[in-house]
Amino acid sequence: MINKSEISIIGGSGHVGFPLGLVFSSSGFKVKLIDKNQKNNNLINSGVNPYLEEGSKKLLAKMLKLKRIFATKQLEHIKTSKFIIICLGTPIDNKLKPKIKDFLNFFHLLKKYINRDQIIIIRSSVYPGISEKVYKIIKNKNENLSYCPERIVQGKSLIELPKISQLIAGKNNKAINESANLFKKICKKIIKVSIIEAELVKLFSNAYRYVHFAISNQFFMICKNNNLNFFKIRDIMKDGYHRNAHIPLSGFTAGPCLLKDTMQLSSFFNNNFSLGHAAMKINQEMPEFIIKNLSKKIDLKGKTIGLLGLSFKGESDDIRDSLSIKLLKYLKRKKIKTFYSDEFYKMSGNLKKKDLIKKSNIIIICAPHKAYKKLHIPKDKIIIDVWGLRSKKI
Ligand SMILES: NC(=O)c1ccc[n+]([C@@H]2O[C@H](COP(=O)([O-])OP(=O)(O)OC[C@H]3O[C@@H](n4cnc5c(N)ncnc54)[C@H](O)[C@@H]3O)[C@@H](O)[C@H]2O)c1
Structure with a gap:
């Protein structure tokens, strides 16, 4: 019944x-x-x-x-x-x-x-x-x-x-x-x-967001290579100029949906979704880019790196396809001593954020958890703020 x-x-x-x-x-x-x-x-x-x-x-x-x-x-x-x-x-x-x-x-x-x-x-x-x-x-x-x-x-x-x-x-x-x-x-x-419209609306929406974030991630890379502050430049772009109002922040663009749905769409287009592929390359390369860029400026030998945040986005405990985890694995392969901490996802080896700061020379804010926004980090530490979480607004 x-x-x-x-x-x-x-x-x-x-x-x-x-x-x-x-x-x-x-x-x-x-x-x-x-x-x-x-x-x-x-x-x-x-x-x-x-x-x-x-x-x-x-x-x-x-x-x-x-x-x-x-x-x-x-x-x-x-x-x-x-x-x-x-x-x-x-x-x-x-x-x-x-x-x-x-x-x-x-x-x-x-x-x-x-x-x-x-x-x-x-x-x-x-x-x-x-x-x-x-x-x-x-x-x-x-x-x-x-x-x-x-x-x-x-x-x-x-x-x-x-x-x-x-x-x-x-x-x-x-x-x-x-x-x-x-x-x-x-x-x-x-x-x-219609069914095909609904299927495509969903995939187009996620692919659109994925490509959108990739632009800011590429701008972030351009700025980093030139020792410039992307977040300041982004603020200036938007100031009194409405056409730039929606430019996203940069970040570790990841998670279980955006990349996956961009690739589903590409597969549907016989792998010719070149914009989607470019976005994937940019977004997925962010962790490696950060370390390569850092090593151009300082010798990483003997340095310790602390990763603040493991989840794929702020205020989340989800590490599925997280780029923080990708970064962690990359640093392990490079044999760089790395600590990690997360507010919501606890895995073995997880440090408290204050202990991580004490033990690390370089701090990378990998997930924009609110707890990191005003967290005291001594001036002698190098901070890589991928998401602009701590950047001051102009
Ligand atoms: N996560 C999101 O925010 C989000 C948003 C919109 C759409 N989606 C889409 O929704 C779908 C589900 O995503 P999700 O994030 O919830 O995934 P998920 O992995 O969290 O959930 C899927 C669940 O299905 C269960 N499962 C797998 N095989 C099963 C089976 N044979 N019988 C019974 N249960 C089974 C798993 O145990 C799991 O709990 C995906 O297509 C995803 O792209 C996700």
């Missing part, structure tokens, strides 16, 4: 699935988070957030108390849910090609448990055309397939979901209308588009 107010989220203990589940449960739905990661399922069921997610702690406690949410690895639980939302990862391989096989294989498995009345919603960021391939796999069991991509910025789902527009695409009117009615409960604006 199908329950119209029940949602199953596959990949439900993940960065996208978990907060989405919380938002739906707080809108009155019964939510089942289906995930093969039993460790995270257990954390969620005991009221502990598996990741940093603004505003989620109290909400999780409340939803668990109301019995509106629980996490499990048993896929058969989906049988009673009206809506099944797929939030599985869509990684690329080490040749930067989309790993489509695992994602598609999952639907062969899913097929065993679905029926024709359910609405199946893909929410992952997918290689264009994947939704059509999924449809072919499941259509003899269920034709109500939608594609409704997630567009939040990680860690801010609860704040952003009600504010941003939701794209709705589907294979038939039932899928489109029922998905639109579902998302209307948690989103402000619904935009109905």
Whole structure:
């Protein structure tokens, strides 16, 4: 028997699935988070957030108390849910090609448990055309397939979901209308588009941001090579000149989405997305550039380097594809003594930030955690502030 107010989220203990589940449960739905990661399922069921997610702690406690949410690895639980939302990862391989096989294989498995009345919603960021391939796999069991991509910025789902527009695409009117009615409960604006449009809007958005950040990273490199302060020049560019208002700060542009989706797009364009490739080269080279540039100015032999921040962005505990980790590995290969510290992600060897400062000659601010903004760093230390976190505004 199908329950119209029940949602199953596959990949439900993940960065996208978990907060989405919380938002739906707080809108009155019964939510089942289906995930093969039993460790995270257990954390969620005991009221502990598996990741940093603004505003989620109290909400999780409340939803668990109301019995509106629980996490499990048993896929058969989906049988009673009206809506099944797929939030599985869509990684690329080490040749930067989309790993489509695992994602598609999952639907062969899913097929065993679905029926024709359910609405199946893909929410992952997918290689264009994947939704059509999924449809072919499941259509003899269920034709109500939608594609409704997630567009939040990680860690801010609860704040952003009600504010941003939701794209709705589907294979038939039932899928489109029922998905639109579902998302209307948690989103402000619904935009109905075709499936390929929705797939491309998502990839274009991430590739656009990735390229955008690369420009500032390249400007940062130009400034560093000439002993100039990019952040000061950026401020001057914007001062009283609105056309430059949106130039981003430089930084370790990374994380699980931007590079991956730029490469998915490139693969879709027969690897001819030259702007995307240039951005990847610039962004990925930042850690190496910083050390090479530093070694032109000072002899790194016998020096110790301290990395402040390991996560891929500020106020986050996520180190997936983090360039801080890439830098750490690079310094290890170069046999340069390196310490590291992070406010949110704790790995063995992690120092307290004040101890790291004491022990290091050179401090690199690798993640822009707020705690580093006003942190006292003695004048005799060399600071590399990749994100301009401590730069004074003009
Ligand atoms: N992280 C973001 O901010 C963000 C934003 C927008 C879109 N996306 C996209 O959303 C998708 C998911 O990203 P994510 O960051 O949540 O990934 P994630 O790795 O955090 O979550 C995926 C979850 O799926 C689970 N899983 C994998 N295989 C499974 C299976 N066979 N059965 C059940 N569970 C399984 C994993 O255990 C994991 O918990 C990706 O396509 C990503 O590009 C992510």
